[in-house]
Amino acid sequence: RCRLQLLLCVPGGRRRLLCLPPHLTRPLPMQSLQSNPRRWLNLQEYQSKKLMQDSGVTVQRFFVAETPSAALEAARKLNAKEIVLKAQILAGGRGKGVFNSGLKGGVHLTKDPAVVGELANKMLGFNLTTKQTPKEGVKVKTVMVAEALDIARETYFAILMDRSCNGPVMVGSPQGGVDIEEVAAKTPELIFKEVIDIFEGVRDEQALRMAVNLGFKGPLERQAADQIKKLYDLFLKVDATQVEVNPLGETPEGRVVCFDAKINFDDNAEFRQKDVFAMEDMTESDPTEMEAAKYDLKYIGLDGNIACFVNGAGLAMATCDIIDLHGGKPANFLDLGGGVKENQVYQAFKLLSADPKVEAILVNIFGGIVNCAIVAKGITKACRELELKVPLVVRLEGTNVQEAKRILSESGLPIMAANDLDDAARKAVASIAKK
Known part of the structure; x- marks a missing residue:
């Protein structure tokens, strides 16, 4: 872009x-x-360094290992005065992290190659928790064994x-x-x-x-x-x-x-x-985010109970803010984008309804790019086929909005229409309070 x-x-x-x-x-x-x-x-860090190395940029000498024995062999091959062993995960704060093996720190310095094998044995296959990982941490599958330079x-x-x-x-x-x-x-x-x-x-x-x-x-x-x-x-x-x-x-x-x-x-x-x-490690990605990406949806999970289905990241943030303003908590924001298709709407509802935290869904579509009638058809199809069990509040504004409102009103489904975003947020929060 x-x-x-x-x-x-x-x-x-x-x-x-x-x-x-x-x-x-x-x-x-x-x-x-x-x-x-x-x-x-x-x-991963070692992948970035490999790209730099291939372009003639000076980096530390390093090897990558997936087993303790390979880490030990790498340390011996380096033949360095001092060696740094780094757990490879897609999160910062590794040095101050803690493994569920009991080892403290995802980055260690040593002058003894034998210690590298011992440390790798407590890193590989174990979860490392840092300030940037989930509470359960992330499993370490590779370590980088590098020359430590002053x-x-x-x-x-x-x-x-x-x-x-x-x-x-x-x-x-x-x-x-x-x-x-x-x-x-x-x-x-x-x-x-x-x-x-x-x-x-x-x-x-x-x-x-x-x-x-x-x-x-x-x-x-x-x-x-x-x-x-x-x-x-x-x-x-x-x-x-x-x-x-x-x-x-x-x-x-x-x-x-x-x-x-x-x-x-x-x-x-x-x-x-x-x-x-092709180098990207997808194993640490959120499964719901990856599933959403298959249908060109942008999904970010949060810890609330009101699902947000919108078009545009700015609108998503505004929707989350107004839900919070009225005493609710957003469970996510899910961005439909501009190239809307009926199947995308259906898949979005499938993802949202599968989340056990979700107690209500708020749809907020606004703009001239999105065809509201297509969104309305996707909503009604999803409600019927998925047998939606949670309250649904829909606010639509934009192209073909009158046709979209007709589709929703004639569907016979228990869909709460909203006049604007503030009205939608109030109704979504109130629908949970009634339970």
Whole structure:
């Protein structure tokens, strides 16, 4: 999405599009311009580092293991002064996490390779709970065994898409290894920005200027500038919307190393990044979210009891807020999007009615893109075939709304019509209170 907007918004870009490198001018297939069910691509830490390594970016030497014996063998192969063992899950706060095996911490340092095998034995196959995981934690299936390097100094560096600049921007700070938002709030003068011309890429003088602003000195200036240019090459090669390195550090031996990385991808580029998207680990994804994605629905589970079925993320958030304002608690938000089909509505109701927490359903459809009559047909079909047992409140506004209201009113189903969102929220909350 961001790449497409960039190309359309570049000043004077009507004919300059022809001058773009082949990587950026390959046409998008029609299916990629439609709504994509994937919300984001999640990669494990070792997968991001492998992509960086393949682009010539300097990272720690590492191996990946799925058994304790493989972890022990990897530690011996590294032949490093110190080794770091990291549990691989799609959640932050691993260092302070706890395993249900009793082991504390998902990140461990040791100088003894034998200890790596012992630690891996308490990680692999066990659940790790952190501040970002569910209460039961996430099962660890792989560990990364890496060379532990001393860091003499930490900096922050990122490349991301910036709408205000109509393209990619480099952002850096000599204050790395910490929350960059905190740095921006307390010391904004330590945040440096370089706008990248999409036709020229990162110029040598830009890379060197950023390296100097990050505090690299002497021979490290050129080394850091080289890493910056290689990170931009990676950014283009994998159709990234963000490459964030925190920290980009220097070692006492005089090396510039990317110690950690977060990469976000343009989901509309999946058709030409098949190898990258094939790396995604789906085992940690929520089953309901994955089922919703099959029908091009966006589902986020919450802990309340009133299901929200809407079209548009902004409307979903507003619906959740108004339910809460009237004393209710949203059980989810489920976004239908703009390309509505009757079967999507049916599948949405199937997902919502299968949730034991749901005690009422609120449908809030508003806008000119969505055909309300199609939504109404999907609602009546779902109510009959699924034998809906919970109260249903429906607010429809937009294209063919009068036809939609007629379909609902003549259905003979116990559907509560609402005049507006406030009325719908009141009725949904009241329907539960009556039980």
